[in-house]
Amino acid sequence: MAKKQQVQNKKEVATVGKTPVDATKKNTLKSELATTTGKKNGIWLQIVLLATIALVIWVTWQDSLENKFTNWDDLGYVLNNPLIKDPTNEGFKRLFWLDSHVMGNYHPLTIVTYWLEYGKHGLEPYIYHLDSVLYHIVTTITAYIFIKTLTRSTMAAFIASLLFAIHPLRTESVTWIAGRKDILYSMFYLLACTTHLLYIRKGNQKAVWYAATIILFGLSLMCKSVGVTLPVVLLVVDYYERRDLKIGLILEKLPLFALALLFGYFSTLAQKQVGALGTLDVHFSWFEKIAIACYSLTTYTWKLLLPVGLTNFYPYPVKVNDALPSAFYLYILLIGGIFFAIWKWGRGNRGLILGISFFVLNLLLLLQ
Numbered sequence: 001m002a003k004k005q006q007v008q009n010k011k012e013v014a015t016v017g018k019t020p021v022d023a024t025k026k027n028t029l030k031s032e033l034a035t036t037t038g039k040k041n042g043i044w045l046q047i048v049l050l051a052t053i054a055l056v057i058w059v060t061w062q063d064s065l066e067n068k069f070t071n072w073d074d075l076g077y078v079l080n081n082p083l084i085k086d087p088t089n090e091g092f093k094r095l096f097w098l099d100s101h102v103m104g105n106y107h108p109l110t111i112v113t114y115w116l117e118y119g120k121h122g123l124e125p126y127i128y129h130l131d132s133v134l135y136h137i138v139t140t141i142t143a144y145i146f147i148k149t150l151t152r153s154t155m156a157a158f159i160a161s162l163l164f165a166i167h168p169l170r171t172e173s174v175t176w177i178a179g180r181k182d183i184l185y186s187m188f189y190l191l192a193c194t195t196h197l198l199y200i201r202k203g204n205q206k207a208v209w210y211a212a213t214i215i216l217f218g219l220s221l222m223c224k225s226v227g228v229t230l231p232v233v234l235l236v237v238d239y240y241e242r243r244d245l246k247i248g249l250i251l252e253k254l255p256l257f258a259l260a261l262l263f264g265y266f267s268t269l270a271q272k273q274v275g276a277l278g279t280l281d282v283h284f285s286w287f288e289k290i291a292i293a294c295y296s297l298t299t300y301t302w303k304l305l306l307p308v309g310l311t312n313f314y315p316y317p318v319k320v321n322d323a324l325p326s327a328f329y330l331y332i333l334l335i336g337g338i339f340f341a342i343w344k345w346g347r348g349n350r351g352l353i354l355g356i357s358f359f360v361l362n363l364l365l366l367l368q
Helices: 002-017 020-066 074-079 089-094 108-121 125-151 154-166 168-175 177-201 206-221 225-240 247-251 254-273 286-305 326-345 350-361
Strands: none
Touching: 020 125, 020 154, 020 168, 074 108, 074 177, 089 108, 108 125, 108 177, 125 154, 125 168, 125 177, 154 168, 168 177, 177 206, 177 225, 206 225, 206 254, 225 254, 225 350, 286 326, 326 350
């Protein structure tokens, strides 16, 4: 009985020694350990997913490394381009001069990549194709980062970026050396979208994210001027983030609109100098242009969903008796009906509005 009493006394002493504070500390340590473990697992998951994307891209597009130069724009961009063949510092600076456009396009940062490749490897097509695949991997990763930041969904980001990585409509941009400008401008464009989201959501360092958005937008424009749509796209992102459309929202975009106008002017100037404006043999009225734009938008959408019958050249429709075939005007009704349906039944869905707006706005300059 004495021994049992001693054991009971020890248990009571041990129990008395444990205070509520000790229990709280223990629970806190467990919580912190679980959080740390969760973060580490999350980081490893991101690494695995991004590695998977990179591997899928490599497997999908590695055959393009055997390609040669084409007799299309590769001639102007690389083979017969004197700008990339001057290895001096002066030659590098000249890439950014306004009169240093290539085939009617002012995109100096894209030309810089060719300048670097030619300086180290000459006209070895394997290197140019290899770099295009690597740039595509980087751009797809930026797409993943943007979508994950936007939606906060790892799975949505993974699926969307994987489709972006291997979709047949990416063939021209990845496998055609002269098509690299699409990859490069998209990379900086998506990064600018991401930094804008961080600017909205982060309470601190707003100035840093704001400046980063402007810089990345400028880099995107120096790769391809079609990136001018970004300021409008960011307004739609603001709508998705439930920011009220006030004057302050417009004012913060003024530097971006100024850059868009500036590079739009540069692009127009470059095209004028090579006579690329107004060179169609057939004249189309404004109403016919609307019909063609609606047809093009329908075609892009259809080929996005079912990428069959792809080609490297889509000619303008042939007029019959100086008139556009009547079937083209049906596409105005089709697109108008779709937009009306979206406005009627889908305007409350901010994700739907953002997705459709992002798609359409980035096609606007390509519909003619």
